[in-house]
Amino acid sequence: MNDLAVFGGERTVPAGMVQTWPPLSxxxxxxxxxxxxxxxxxxxxxxxxxxxxxxxxxxxxxxxxxxxxxxxxxxxxxxxxxxxxxxxxxxxxxxxxxxxxxxxxxxxxxxxxxxxxxxxxxxxxxxxxxxxxxxxxxxxxxxxxxxxxxxxxxxxxxxxxxxxxxxxxxxxxxxxxxxxxxxxxxxxxxxxxxxxxxxxxxxxxxxxxxxxxxxxxxxxxxxxxxxxxxxxxxxxxxxxxxxxxxxxxxxxxxxxxxxxHLDENNNRRKEFAAYLTAELANIPGLKGPYTPPNREPVYFSYIVEFRPEELGLDVPLAKYKAAVQKALAAEGIGLGQWQRVPVPAQDVFQDMQGYGKGCPWTCGFYGRKITYRGDDYPETIRFIAQHAYLAAVHPPNTMDLMKRYVAGFKKVLGQPKAILKLIEQMG
Ligand SMILES: Cc1ncc(COP(=O)(O)O)c(C=O)c1O
Structure with missing residues (x-):
């Protein structure tokens, strides 16, 4: 097994390989x-x-x-x-x-x-x-x-x-x-x-x-x-x-x-997503997205779920996620975070200032008291905690990049002890 790049090994995705969206012609x-x-x-x-x-x-x-x-x-x-x-x-x-x-x-x-x-x-x-x-x-x-x-x-x-x-x-x-x-x-x-x-x-x-x-x-x-x-x-x-x-x-x-080029680009996204999801199904520790049978997504984002229990790791999810993200980043694989809290937990809803003087909530026409509590949305909180976003699953990137991603997943997730070591190092 190769050394993880985070511990000095060679990175899986070479620098400069990942291309940005949208493809320009x-x-x-x-x-x-x-x-x-x-x-x-x-x-x-x-x-x-x-x-x-x-x-x-x-x-x-x-x-x-x-x-x-x-x-x-x-x-x-x-x-x-x-x-x-x-x-x-x-x-x-x-x-x-x-x-x-x-x-x-x-x-x-x-x-x-x-x-x-x-x-x-x-x-x-x-x-x-x-x-x-x-x-x-x-x-x-x-x-x-x-x-x-x-x-x-x-x-x-x-x-x-x-x-x-x-x-x-x-x-x-x-x-x-x-x-x-x-x-x-x-x-x-x-x-x-x-x-x-x-x-x-x-x-x-x-x-x-x-x-x-x-x-x-x-x-x-x-x-x-x-x-x-x-x-x-x-x-x-x-x-x-x-x-x-x-x-x-x-x-x-x-x-x-x-x-x-929208249809053609969406089709490429679907192809990449299908490949990644099939591969991730066989890589314990990370999973691709589930698609309900009546839906056909276009993969604006490719989301990945973190599952430490599949590797037998009894560690807090947040620590596992941070360590895997760090190890994959060192391999050249970006797994980013988007929203941090449910929207109603954001300051604009907590402070209820809107466009000033408490409006529109306190303007006379509403006349009702509403409270926004972030804790009222457990599925949203769970989703945010469990998932991250895999970068660049779109053209002009090609299947070569997706294959490197899978190689990087196998390399990192195949070394649970190294992940544990990283968790300890990260404190
Ligand atoms: C779900 C959603 N709604 C609304 C918007 C707002 O779009 P825009 O940034 O073009 O105003 C965005 C994007 O930024 C979005 O992702």
């Missing part, structure tokens, strides 16, 4: 350069904005799409366009990027958190009903890490209680539940196209809906509350409060170019 460069040549840099009627909206709507299979300058702005539009506002409650999973809940707060509505279902890391449909009150207007499932939430039971609860369903698909372009792509099932949905996302434009977002009225409202919100009718003079009349959520034509052009 001459096609991308040409698309952006063509914007310079066109001299049209922005505007909701700009050619790349209009074409991107049409192409993404077609790719997804929805009636309407609006390009925005972030996933958060798309989500805010997804909330506000359904008429959700001051004092309304929206049900959100406790495990997500907190932007999901911020999109609710941005419109003076109140996030109410629900734990995740074991196994899929998405909202637990069975836990939703207990959180519904007479103020609840919507459920906001997040399709996290490329995994679709279990939409059948979510839609059932929503129908039963006459609630809207808003999707956060920022991490899940192309993920499916029961054969349907996320973003086509919900009333409205937001996607992010920031640098790391399956569809990347550096920064940006996409709002989608099949609802004509939500589309009209979202169009106004995106641009100052004004209505801009293509081919007509601008009216310069605001019909209500809106934001400046337009995107730049460089970004739109780049996003269109990346969209042409």
């Amino acid at each position: 001459q096609e991308d460069r040409d698309a952006v350069m063509a914007v310079f040549d066109s001299n049209i840099l922005h505007g909701t009627s700009a050619p790349n904005a209009v074409a991107l909206q049409k192409e993404f709507a077609q790719w997804l299979g929805v009636k309407h799409c609006l390009v925005t300058n972030s996933g958060t702005s798309a989500l805010h539009m997804a909330v506000a366009s359904l008429g959700i506002g001051p004092g309304d409650e929206v049900i959100v999973p406790a495990f997500t990027y907190w932007s999901t809940a911020a999109a609710v707060l941005h419109h003076n509505a109140i996030p109410v958190f629900v734990d995740i279902e074991p196994g899929s890391w998405c909202i637990d449909p069975k836990a939703i009903e207990a959180k519904i009150s007479d103020r609840t207007k919507a459920i906001l499932p997040v399709h996290i890490h490329g995994m679709a939430a279990d939409m059948g039971p979510v839609m059932e609860v929503a129908r039963k209680h006459n609630l809207y369903v808003i999707g956060d698909a920022c991490q899940a372009h192309g993920a499916k539940c029961d054969g349907r792509k996320v973003g086509t099932i919900e009333d409205t949905c937001g996607f992010s196209t920031n640098r790391s996302k399956n569809l990347s434009s550096g920064e940006g977002g996409l709002f989608v809906t099949n609802n004509d009225q939500a589309y009209e409202v979202a169009s106004k919100l995106r641009e100052f509350g004004e209505v801009v009718v293509k081919g007509k003079d601008r009216e310069y009349n605001a019909y209500g409060l809106g934001w400046m959520y337009r995107s730049h034509e460089f970004v739109n052009a780049f996003c269109r170019s990346q969209l042409r």
